[in-house]
Amino acid sequence: MTEQNTKTITPKANRATLRGRPELYTEYARDQALLNTASKKLWTGVLVAFTLLLPFLLGRDLVGLLTLVFIYAIGGIGLNLVTGYAGQVSLGHAFFVGLGAYTSMFFGGAPSMTLRGLELDMLIWLPMAGIVPMLVGLLVAPLAARVRGLYLAILTLGLVFVGEHLFREARTITGGPQVGRRGAIPEVLGFNFYENQEILGFALRREQIFYFFCFALLVVMGVLARNLARSRMGRAFAAVRDRDIAAEVMGVPLLRTKVIAFGVSSFYAGIAGGLLPVAVGAINPERFNLLFSVEFLAIILIGGVATISGSIIGAAFIVLLPRLVQVTAPYLPLIGEVVSVEIAQRMLFGALIVVFLVLEPRGIYGMWLRMRNYWKAWPFSY
Amino acid sequence: MAMIRPLSEALTGTTVEVPAGQPILEVKDLALRFGGTTAVGGVSFDVKPGELFSIIGPNGAGKTSIFNCISGVYRPQEGSIDFLGDSLLGVRPDAVAGRGIARMFQNIELFDNLTVLDNLMLGRHQHLDYGSFAGMLYVGKAKRIELENRRIVEDVIDFLEIEMFRKFPVGMLPYGVKKRVELGRALCMEPKLLLLDEPVAGMNVEETEDMARFILDIRQELGLAMIMVEHDMGLVMDLADRIMVLDFGKRISIGDPESVQNDPAVIKAYLGEGDEGEADGEDLGARTEALATEEVSS
Ligand SMILES: Nc1ncnc2c1ncn2[C@@H]1O[C@H](COP(=O)(O)OP(=O)(O)O)[C@@H](O)[C@H]1O
Ligand SMILES: [Mg+2]
Helix, strand or coil, X not given: CCHHHCCCCCHHHHHHHHHHCCCCCCCHHHHHCCCCCHHHHHHHHHHHHHHHHHHHHCCHHHHHHHHHXXXXXXXXXXXXXXXXXXXXXXXXXXXXXXXXXXXXXXXXXXXXXXXXCCCCCHHXXXXXXXXXXXXXXXXXXXXXXXXXXXXXXXXXXXXXXXXXXXXXXXXXXXXXXXXXXXXXXCEECCEECCCCEEECCEEECHHHHHHHHXXXXXXXXXXXXXXXXXXXXXXXXXXXXXXXXHHHHCCCCHHHHHHHHHHHHHHHHHHHHHHHHHHXXXXXXXXXXXXXXXXXXXXXXXXXXXXXXXXXXXXHHHHHHHHHHHHHHHHCCCECCCECHHHHHHHHHHHHHHHHHHHCCCHHHHHHHHHHHHHHHXXXXX | CCCCCCHHHHCCCXXXXXXXXXXXXXXXXXXXXXXXXXXXXXXXXXXXXXXXXXXXXXXXXXXXXHHHHHCCCCCCCEEEEEECCEECXXXXXXXXXXXXXXXXXXXXXXXXXXXXXXXXXHHCHHHCCCCHHHHHHCCHHHHHHHHHHHHHHHHHHHHHCCHHHCCCEHHHCCHHHHHHHHHHHHHHCCCCEEEEECCCCCCCHXXXXXXXXXXXXXXXXXXXXXXEECCCHHHHHHHCCEEEEEECCEEEEEECHHHHHCCHHHHHHHHCCCHHHHHHHHHHHHHHHHHHHHHHHC
C-alpha cells in the first residue's frame, strides 16, 4: 500500500476502485480519514438524520431526556479520555462537572438578593465552564499523576468530598443545599437557546432548540476527542495506560501526558456541567456526589472503554434505563410490589456494572464489534 | 513519483558528527546496586560511531541493568555516561529518547492493544511537531505531519516485511513478528544509537537469520551505532565489531571477537569451575530475570 498510483488514477476511477474493494486505499490520507469506508459514511449520515428528526416525533419530556443523554455523553467522553484512553481511574469526575456548573452560574446566571451572577453571554460562560475546571484539573493533575491504581482512586475520591463541601458552603454561587440554583441563561447575542422561537417560519419549542444545540455541541466535541485520540497525544495516552516505562523510553513524558489527560477531561466535564442545570431547570449541590461520579464510570464501562461512540451509547443507556424501568414496571412481576421502582433501577444499575466488568470489558461497543465480525466471517464464524 | 524509499532516505536523522576517533557513547566506572546486590560493579566501555558493540555474559551479569542506566530507567550510584559529549546521568527516559537513543527490550514491551501502525507511530512521538489542540482539529499542520510520518512508518514496515500485520493489534501477533515490530518501533525513533536486548532470544533458526539480516541491513543503510546484548554466540561472533564480557557485574574481557574468544578469563567464566558454579549462576539468573521483568512491566 504505497502512494505510487495516486497520480495516475483520476479521481473518478479512484472512486470506482474504492467501491469494488472498500478497504483498498490508494492514499494514506484516505485511509486515515475518520469515515474511511462508504458504509461508515452512509450509517453516520442515517444516524444524524434520524437524530435530527426525533424531536419532531417525540413528546417534550422525551426530547428533554435525550438532551440529557447528549450532555451526559459529553461528560462521559471526558472521563473516557482520562480513564479509558489514558488509564487513570478517576472517581472525581462529578467534582469537575459541578465546578463547570457553578462556573456557568457565576458568569451566566441572573443575580438576586442572595445569589451572585454576572449575566454574561453564553459565548463567555460556556467556554469558562470548561476552562475553569480544566485549570483546576491541571493544578491537581501533577499530584494525581504521581500515584496510580487504588491510590489514584482514593485521591480523586477525596476531590468529590472536598467539592461537595465547598459547593454546599458557597451559597452565594450554588444556592446552598436543598435550595439549589437555576442554570445560566443560554443566550448568544440575544438568541436564547431555551426559549420558544420561530426559525425560518418554523415554530420551535425551547426543548427542541436546546436539543439541537446540545446535539451539535456533542458532535463537535465528539469529533475533537476522536481526533485527539487518533493523533499524537491520544497514542501517548494509550502508551502510558498500557506500559508506562516503555512509553517513557519511547519518548513520551509521563507526567506531562497524564496532566494533559486530566486537563482535557476536566474541560469536557465542565462543559457538561454548564449545560446540565439548563436542561434540568435547577440543580442542588448534593447532586455532585460520589454516585454521580460512579454514573459516569458506568457510562464508559457499559458503553465501551476507550471509544468515543461507546461513551455516547453508555450515556444513552444510563440516562434512559431508569425511564425504561419506570415504563415497564407495571408489566413486570415483583417491581412495584416487592421492590419499589427506584430500588429496581438502582439494582439493575449495579448489576449491569458487574456484568459488563466481568463479561464484556469493552462494553456495548465491544459487543457490536464482535457481532459485526461474526457476520463478516459468516458462515465460518465461531 | 513516490516509490518505496530505502531506509536511508526515510530516516535522515540518524547520522552523528563526532570528532575523528571520539566515541559516541562513553561509560566510565558505572556502578549500580540494589540494596545489597551489585548489579553493575564499576564497568567502563565506549562505543564508536557506526560500531556494533556487543555485551555478553551469563544471566544476571548486569547487561540489562547497563541498558536501564543508559536509558534513564535506573540511576546508577557511581560512574558517568556521556552520549555525544553530554552526560546522561539524571536525564529522564523520555529526554534520553529525545537525545537519540532507542531501545528494544528483552521481554517484549509493545503496546498490545494498539495496532502495529500505532506502535510504530509512537516511535515517532518526538518527531511529531504539533500540539494537542492542533491534533484535536486534525487539519492543516497536524494532518500534514501525521501523513508525512505515516509514510516514514510505512517505509519501516516495508523494510521489516510486516505489511500484512499493519492494522493488527500487536497483542495477537506471533512472537517473532512482535520482535520485528519492536525493532521497527525503535527504528522509527530515528535514533543515533540503538540498544538491542537479546533480539533473537526465543527465536528459531529462520527467525534468527531474518533478524540478523535486518541488523546487518540497518548497519549498512544507516551506519547506526548499536549495542547488542545477546546469548547466541554465533550471532555475536558474526556481527559484532567488539565484544565486552560481563560476569557478576564486572567486565572480565573486552576486544574484538577473536581475542575475546581466546581470553582465558572468558573461557573460565563460561565453562565454569565445575558443575557447582554453573548451577549457582543459572539459579541467580532466573531469579534476577523475574525481578527485572516485574520491575519493568509493573
Ligand atoms: N529492579 C531490580 N531490583 C533488584 N535487583 C535487580 C533489579 N534489576 C536487576 N537486578 C539485579 O541486577 C543483577 C543483574 O540483572 P540484569 O541486568 O537483568 O542481568 P542480565 O540482563 O545480564 O541478565 C541481578 O543480580 C539482579 O538481581
Ligand atoms: Mg537481561
